[in-house]
């Protein structure tokens with residue numbers, strides 16, 4: 001590894017295990033999509049990705065930009081690689097999308113903003129696949145299934161937008177330098193490009209999970225009259241004692257549609 005001191009504030013844990021790097025490459029979907037990487041770091045994953053496809057990498061750290069520019073001078077010159085020096089969240093704010101064509105996001109994400117990045121990739125209409133290294137606990141939240149205790153808004157949004165979502169494999173702390181304090185996982189999500197989620201559904205889920213271990217009916221009573229909740233539950237054959245993590249994403253969608261169509265408190 002180059003003589004670089006990893007910066008905690010940028011979530012820098014560099015992946016040094018070549019077996020893991022190769023397994024990420026093997027997980028790449030077989031398609032013609034462009035590649036976007038967030039946080040190329042010292043460029044170990046970038047070096048492998050750019051052999052397969054043209055790509056853009058977004059990096060916030062000025063010191064790393066200098067290293068990457070000399071390491072990838074040829075690829076930059078041939079325009080196989082575009083290196084953008086910015087905070088990726090600002091790029092999303094400004095551009096709306098990280099690339100103006102269909103792309104797959106492949107990255108070892110900075111953990112302090114990983115959830116936020118995945119949610120932004122969900123909103124990005126050009127992003128199809130998300131293959132990212134995140135904290136294992138975060139990966140579990142995105143891939144939980146109904147009735148599991150981790151099943152909440154993130155998993156429901158993922159199921160609603162996705163055709164496929166799963167954890168591909170776990171990665172131990174010693175695969176990184178410096179090693180993070182937590183176990184990591186490679187998360188795989190394939191979005192359905194025809195689907196979007198509106199803010200009203202997200203707000204609805206937030207209300208449903210205000211107190212995740214209480215009854216769903218109790219949480220819903222902050223936005224829907226109790227008598228209407230009973231009516232809706234009967235129509236949809238939902239048990240009054242049900243907890244928020246016991247309701248499937250499709251049932252949440254149906255409930256939301258009914259609430260939005262006038263049966264809320266306002």
Ligand SMILES: C[S@@+](CC[C@H](N)C(=O)[O-])C[C@H]1O[C@@H](n2cnc3c(N)ncnc32)[C@H](O)[C@@H]1O
Pocket residue numbers: 010011012013014015016038039040041042043044045058059060061064086087088089107108109110111113
């Ligand atoms: C976990 S490291 C991964 C580095 C490298 N890809 C690897 O696998 O070794 C996260 C990378 O994201 C970069 N980063 C952190 N915050 C960022 C942001 N807001 N926008 C763009 N890059 C960011 C860090 O500087 C670092 O290079």
